[in-house]
Amino acid sequence: MNKIKKSFFCQNCGAQHVKWQGQCNTCKEWNSLLEEIVSNESQQNWKAQNQINNSASNALQVSQIRESDETILDSSDQELNRVLGTGIISGSLILLSGEPGVGKSTLLLQIVMNLNFKALYVSGEESQNQIKLRAERIKSSSNNCYILNETLIENIFDQIKKIEPAIVIIDSIQTLKSINIENSPGSVSQIKGCTEQFIKFCKKTNIPVFLVGHITKDGQIAGPKILEHMVDVVLHFEGDRNNVYRILRAKKNRYGSTSEIGIYMMESIGLSAVSNPNELLIPYKEEFLSGHAIACILEGSRPLMIEVQALVSSAVYGTPQRTSNGFNSKRLNMLLAVLEKRAGFTLGTKDVFINITGGISVEDPSIDLAVITAILSSYHDISVSQEHCFSAEIGLSGEIRPVSKIDQRIKECSKLGYKNFVTSKSSKIQKSNNKTEIISVSKIEELINYLFG
Numbered sequence: 001m002n003k004i005k006k007s008f009f010c011q012n013c014g015a016q017h018v019k020w021q022g023q024c025n026t027c028k029e030w031n032s033l034l035e036e037i038v039s040n041e042s043q044q045n046w047k048a049q050n051q052i053n054n055s056a057s058n059a060l061q062v063s064q065i066r067e068s069d070e071t072i073l074d075s076s077d078q079e080l081n082r083v084l085g086t087g088i089i090s091g092s093l094i095l096l097s098g099e100p101g102v103g104k105s106t107l108l109l110q111i112v113m114n115l116n117f118k119a120l121y122v123s124g125e126e127s128q129n130q131i132k133l134r135a136e137r138i139k140s141s142s143n144n145c146y147i148l149n150e151t152l153i154e155n156i157f158d159q160i161k162k163i164e165p166a167i168v169i170i171d172s173i174q175t176l177k178s179i180n181i182e183n184s185p186g187s188v189s190q191i192k193g194c195t196e197q198f199i200k201f202c203k204k205t206n207i208p209v210f211l212v213g214h215i216t217k218d219g220q221i222a223g224p225k226i227l228e229h230m231v232d233v234v235l236h237f238e239g240d241r242n243n244v245y246r247i248l249r250a251k252k253n254r255y256g257s258t259s260e261i262g263i264y265m266m267e268s269i270g271l272s273a274v275s276n277p278n279e280l281l282i283p284y285k286e287e288f289l290s291g292h293a294i295a296c297i298l299e300g301s302r303p304l305m306i307e308v309q310a311l312v313s314s315a316v317y318g319t320p321q322r323t324s325n326g327f328n329s330k331r332l333n334m335l336l337a338v339l340e341k342r343a344g345f346t347l348g349t350k351d352v353f354i355n356i357t358g359g360i361s362v363e364d365p366s367i368d369l370a371v372i373t374a375i376l377s378s379y380h381d382i383s384v385s386q387e388h389c390f391s392a393e394i395g396l397s398g399e400i401r402p403v404s405k406i407d408q409r410i411k412e413c414s415k416l417g418y419k420n421f422v423t424s425k426s427s428k429i430q431k432s433n434n435k436t437e438i439i440s441v442s443k444i445e446e447l448i449n450y451l452f453g
Contacts, residue, residue, distance in 0.1 A: 008033040009188040014224030027225070036189050037182040073167065073208065076114045079264060079273045082300075083235065083248050085256025088167065091206040092255065093199055095173075095228065097213040097221045098237035103246055104212050106138065107237065107264070107271055108169050113140035120165040124151040124175030124185075138270030151185060153178045153194050157201070165207070170198070172212035174222055191223040195230050228252060239266070243359030246271065260300030278305045278416055288385065291378035294418070295370030296391040296409045297362055303405075303412035305389065306362060310374035311353040320349060326356030327371065328363070335371055335394055342398030343444045345379065366403040368394040369422065372444065373451065380452055387419040389436075392427075398444045402427040410434055422447070 008017040010033055015026035023030050073088040074081070081087050088094075098104045105126070112119035113135060123131060128147050135141065146163055150156050153176050160168060170176065176194045177185040184190070198209050211231065214222040221228060228234050232254045239246035248262035263274040282294065282305050291310045296303055308327075315321065324332045332354055339345045354371060356362055369392040377384050391409050393401040402424040403409075413421050414434035423429075425440040441447045 006035055006037055009036050010224065011188060012225050014188050014192055014226045034188070036187055073117075075111055076116075077111050077262075077273065078275065079248060079262030080111065082302075083250050083253075083260050083262045084233065085253065085260075088208050089232070089255045090208060091202045092208045092232040093195075093202045093211065093230075094208065094233040094235060095211045095213050095221070095231040096235045096237060097215050099215065099239075102237050102239050103264075103266060103271055104237050105171055106134065107248075108171065108210055108212070109134060110138055110140060110270055112145050112167065112169055113138075113142045115142070115144055115167065117166040118144050118146070118163065119167045119169065120146045120148060120160060120163055121169045121171070122148045122150055122156055122159075123171045124149070125171060137268075140270075151175050151177055153197060157197075160201075160207075168207060168209045170209060170211045172214055173227075174214045186222070188224050191227060192230075195227055199230060238361070240359035245274070245277075245359050247360065257300060261302070278412070282307055282416075288383035290381045290383045291374055292386075293370040293373040293377065293384055294386065294389045295362075295367045296389050296413055296421075297364040297367050298403075298405055298409065299364070301408075303409050304360075305413075305416060306360065306367065306370070307357040308367065308370045308374045309355040309357060310371070310378045311351075312347070312375060312378040313351050315349050315351050320347075321351040321353070323352075324354040326359070326361045327354050327367070331365075331368075332371070334396070335368060335375070338394060338396060338398055339372065339375065339444070343448065345376075347375075347379075350379075364403075365393040366391045366409075368392065369400065369447070373422075373447070376448065376452065382452055384451060385420075388422060388439075389413045389418040389420070390422045392422070392424045392441075394444070400424045400441050400443060400447065407432070410436055410438070422450075 008020050010024040010027060010029065012029040012032045013024060013027035015024055017033060020033050024032055071090050072086050073090060075088050096104055109121065112121050128149050131147050146165065148159055173191060173194060174186045177190050178193055181189050181193050202209050216222050233250065234252035236249045236251050237246060238249065244266050246264040246266055250258045250260060252258065263277045264271040265274050293308045295306045295308055297306055322329060322333055336347050336352060340347050352375065370390040372394060373384055373390055391403060393403055395401050406423060406427045407430050410421050410429065411434060414436040418436055420439050421436045422439040422441065425442040429438060439450065441450060
């Protein structure tokens, strides 16, 4: 009887160690080593399993490589096509992650149910009847979509050979296992081994594969960090459960930009794409209220109007509170320090609360000017007209810095009916026929004089 061999694998980077130790030698992560069984048998790949010719590849010059006529598949989802670039690239391995219940499975099921070509949806978490009920709820039906409830990767490749789909969905990679790996599903060995088989499958057959990935309590994708390096595209589906909006972001994309986002709205019949989010993110108010400002941010190539809410009040306890929702709290502390140092506002004894409406998290620094405006509006208890839109970055010395693609932002504001666009005096703005008036300021003092002077 052969002796069972065991080893220790890092849950962060997947590195193998012969004995347990507190810190991984490769990624320097602490307390990340777990013991797993190491199989002595040589692992069969998907090609040996399906008896497909395993001929060696030949090196070719770039000019000799011929592109296929169908290298891009239309997903029939405009938002997904926007995030991926132009569509689903043939032979690509795409990893989709997100919080539990955010709508990952619903999004992928809607996509495959609307395709004009064969698709195989493999679920290791739901039965075929459960998926059928969800498909009826989202009112989708297709004869091109095949549903499979399976967790053994060898059986999945048998079904792929039999059905010959044009796209494969795996929900999720943490539930799969191989008979050649003697560890439980979700372990580093199983996740890495199964992903390697799908990589070989994608590159040799040109069939794209979507992998759904679970995330940990820290917001990271479960499994080794090398999983994100192995795949071609990493998508993150985010959103607040208490809000109807969902955002699809590309954290990694070998075929396009990582700055594009797709916006969806969760409804009772599933997810619907939001083609013009500005009409939904900016609510109409019959009266002007203090502590509100409209920012024009840029997510990829799409300008978005975001409402910033601020509340400044006297601190009841000894230490003032600094709370932000959808905005970086460290950047909020920096802006408050600039206001106190450069503009003379005593905010050290004030509680400051910032909220970005719509459940959206903003990283574009052009929102700084709107955040400053909302804080000053709440501080003075003076409302700012909804006809104003703000877009500029704030420097540490109190200067108002320009942002990129300013003409595109102004054009979007003009289309939505904003009369005044407040930005940096250093911005290079081209002359146009926009009806929006450009208000240029260079320092915070000029902004205060213009709005509250």
